[in-house]
Amino acid sequence: MDENKLISAEQFGMPLREPQLMLGNEAVARGAWEAGVHVVSSYPGTPSTEITEAAAKYEEVDVQWAPNEKVAAEVAFGAAMAGARAMTCMKHVGVNVAADPIFTAAYTGVNGGLVICCADDPAMHSSQNEQDSRYYARAAHIPMLEPADSQECLDYTKLAFELSEELDTPVFLRLTTRISHARSIVKQGKRENIPVKTYRKDMMKYVMMPAMARKRHVHVEKRESFLSEAANQMPINEITMRDQEIGVITSGACYQYVRDALPNASTLKLGMVYPMPMKLIKQFAGQVKRLIVIEELEGLLEKDIRAAGIACEGKNLTGLQGELSVESIKHALLGTPMPVASGVDLPARPPVLCPGCPHRGVFYAVSKLGLRVMGDIGCYTLAALPPLSAMDACLCMGASIGMASGAERAQGKAFSKGTIAVLGDSTFLHSGIAPLIDAVYNRQSITVLILDNRITGMTGHQQNPASGLDIRNQPAPAVDIQKLCESCGVTRVSIVDPFDLKAVEKVLKEETERDEVSVIIARRACALLERSTTPPYVIDGCRNCGMCLKLACPAIERREKQVVINAALCIGCGMCAQVCPFKAIKEGVRAV
Amino acid sequence: MSQLSFDLVIVGVGGQGTLLASKIIGKLALSAGLGVKVSEVHGMSQRGGSVITHVRVGDAVHAPLVSLGAADYLISFEALEAARAAAYLKEGGIAIVNTQRILPMPVITGAAAYPADPLTGPPLSDHVVEAVDALTLAVEAGSQKAVNLVLLGRLSRHLAFEEEAWKHAIASSVPRATFATNSKAFEAGRVQA
Numbered sequence: 001m002d003e004n005k006l007i008s009a010e011q012f013g014m015p016l017r018e019p020q021l022m023l024g025n026e027a028v029a030r031g032a033w034e035a036g037v038h039v040v041s042s043y044p045g046t047p048s049t050e051i052t053e054a055a056a057k058y059e060e061v062d063v064q065w066a067p068n069e070k071v072a073a074e075v076a077f078g079a080a081m082a083g084a085r086a087m088t089c090m091k092h093v094g095v096n097v098a099a100d101p102i103f104t105a106a107y108t109g110v111n112g113g114l115v116i117c118c119a120d121d122p123a124m125h126s127s128q129n130e131q132d133s134r135y136y137a138r139a140a141h142i143p144m145l146e147p148a149d150s151q152e153c154l155d156y157t158k159l160a161f162e163l164s165e166e167l168d169t170p171v172f173l174r175l176t177t178r179i180s181h182a183r184s185i186v187k188q189g190k191r192e193n194i195p196v197k198t199y200r201k202d203m204m205k206y207v208m209m210p211a212m213a214r215k216r217h218v219h220v221e222k223r224e225s226f227l228s229e230a231a232n233q234m235p236i237n238e239i240t241m242r243d244q245e246i247g248v249i250t251s252g253a254c255y256q257y258v259r260d261a262l263p264n265a266s267t268l269k270l271g272m273v274y275p276m277p278m279k280l281i282k283q284f285a286g287q288v289k290r291l292i293v294i295e296e297l298e299g300l301l302e303k304d305i306r307a308a309g310i311a312c313e314g315k316n317l318t319g320l321q322g323e324l325s326v327e328s329i330k331h332a333l334l335g336t337p338m339p340v341a342s343g344v345d346l347p348a349r350p351p352v353l354c355p356g357c358p359h360r361g362v363f364y365a366v367s368k369l370g371l372r373v374m375g376d377i378g379c380y381t382l383a384a385l386p387p388l389s390a391m392d393a394c395l396c397m398g399a400s401i402g403m404a405s406g407a408e409r410a411q412g413k414a415f416s417k418g419t420i421a422v423l424g425d426s427t428f429l430h431s432g433i434a435p436l437i438d439a440v441y442n443r444q445s446i447t448v449l450i451l452d453n454r455i456t457g458m459t460g461h462q463q464n465p466a467s468g469l470d471i472r473n474q475p476a477p478a479v480d481i482q483k484l485c486e487s488c489g490v491t492r493v494s495i496v497d498p499f500d501l502k503a504v505e506k507v508l509k510e511e512t513e514r515d516e517v518s519v520i521i522a523r524r525a526c527a528l529l530e531r532s533t534t535p536p537y538v539i540d541g542c543r544n545c546g547m548c549l550k551l552a553c554p555a556i557e558r559r560e561k562q563v564v565i566n567a568a569l570c571i572g573c574g575m576c577a578q579v580c581p582f583k584a585i586k587e588g589v590r591a592v
Numbered sequence: 593m594s595q596l597s598f599d600l601v602i603v604g605v606g607g608q609g610t611l612l613a614s615k616i617i618g619k620l621a622l623s624a625g626l627g628v629k630v631s632e633v634h635g636m637s638q639r640g641g642s643v644i645t646h647v648r649v650g651d652a653v654h655a656p657l658v659s660l661g662a663a664d665y666l667i668s669f670e671a672l673e674a675a676r677a678a679a680y681l682k683e684g685g686i687a688i689v690n691t692q693r694i695l696p697m698p699v700i701t702g703a704a705a706y707p708a709d710p711l712t713g714p715p716l717s718d719h720v721v722e723a724v725d726a727l728t729l730a731v732e733a734g735s736q737k738a739v740n741l742v743l744l745g746r747l748s749r750h751l752a753f754e755e756e757a758w759k760h761a762i763a764s765s766v767p768r769a770t771f772a773t774n775s776k777a778f779e780a781g782r783v784q785a
Binding site for chain 1: 605661
């Protein structure tokens, strides 16, 4: 929403009070702005997306969407090397993509401060795995801060920039869904005026050839032992003594759960989860009878604490999967029974493709033709669910094309005549180009279907290099996906309108038959972006054959002996009218 | 009946505008000088799946999530979702439910049946349920998108915030062009018997 279009509270005689209620992600952006950040480069990914969106609202900051997290991290690194304060934000799996530059940036260090925000998704609300980014901090020898509410998101982001410049290292800011997507009260400050530092050529620091990198590695280890010692004095690692029976070491969202579940327990709250303040932990351990580590995902803190010879409990009580909660912590530590749901069996409500989604027509045709689908990451992954059930595999961003090539190598070329790789425009630009080149180069015969809806949909409509718009909705050069595929060596690239079901079916049949790599671009804007002006469709003379139900449209419902269209949901795409064998579905009349 | 420390759970179907409702309550609590945390769902489930937003208001709010069996109020934008979230309500908790039904895909495909009466049968039968035809009231107010404001209007009857404070919170949360419609929808929910 455009904030400028809001009615300000002042107009109602009520001044906009400080403090404000902010999402953790918005507070990170605010903290970066207050720290004088100059450049933010990111790729969207739930739950990290709103950091960069919020940063784009500060006009002093140069903010951009990059095609993927690796590019984003490299742009941010380049900016920091050239003297700016820079930040890059991504979800946990995005760190996998960006890991290459990040690991070596730990060696080079920085000039201006460099902060890498990574948002983990315990319980996988919107992710394909539950990996714990804290391992990256250890593996790359990069310090990692973890805030526990929105105020800390702001404060720790500022601190992260200071640490980065003081210690000459990138700094991780680790978030989780319940911090990123929780709103809490934040006191805001002013923007610090940080000038961009002078750029100096420094081969020994920035050219990571073996001879130089060996010297830098020494610096990395020195920095880490210095910080491990300094961590014991950092105020963000804080002991609060209450009852001495139980002492809990925790961080982030878990700290909040612990405070509600065990209000009397003493706590050591870690604001920096790597490196750990081992002396402080020893001191705390000596003051409590029972030491418990409460952490989501891996038992990482617990293992290190044990390795330091300190007895503690942790994962034996809380487990390795999903999110923790006030209830689960009470259950684990106090034996309080877990509240149970009613036991009444209610139908599930999985997410679905929206009414009028252009992906629907494509997957309807794919499902009808019985094609195998090597899938990818985006809204269209939802086509895996019944009744479309049109997906065989989904691994990570851009994997569809490589998987199709690999499957062909295993099963032979005939296999590819019944298989397609499907991915969206943003996912293709993120990491689909190299596997497409691979397929052409290695003489595959796969068919690639690019669902081009002009936007990055699942994460909430972020512009991408093919959108023709930048993050601030200003006109930007648009990548021509057709020409791009052609220049990769694909000899036939077809364009089809996904609303035209017959055309989609025809092109799928033709292209899968071919003995070389072909690309089909199904092009139509996301239904949530370009609102249809067509009135809702109506059914008159339904014979209850159920053909339209195969579209899996949430607006089409079976009621007793006939099917009806829910006018509150239908946006008038008309795909159902195309599949009705009795021509009983027609455009309705616009309500006055 | 009125209180200024409460746990509220807002549920519905992704895309119904549940995030705006929690944003308004958050601003309201903030302007009243109360502690508040709001936990939202972004991402995949916003595509027509079950969505839940947690709102905790009070002096010392730590966890951003409402515990099961602890909610004073449940606002549901859809009947089935109200039944699904019933376990969040504490004893004596109140469910404010839009009577609108949106069929989930397993029901559309015939793999499951929509409950005959989700509002009076278990698991909601143990709780006070205030059923509101918010969709009709919203359409009457000028837009079917204003369902959230009708439901907030209904909730406002239970909370000790002044009507003016609600209006400020609404004004600072919705686009200027839709304020009149949203305000009307709020009033419709507030006065509805």
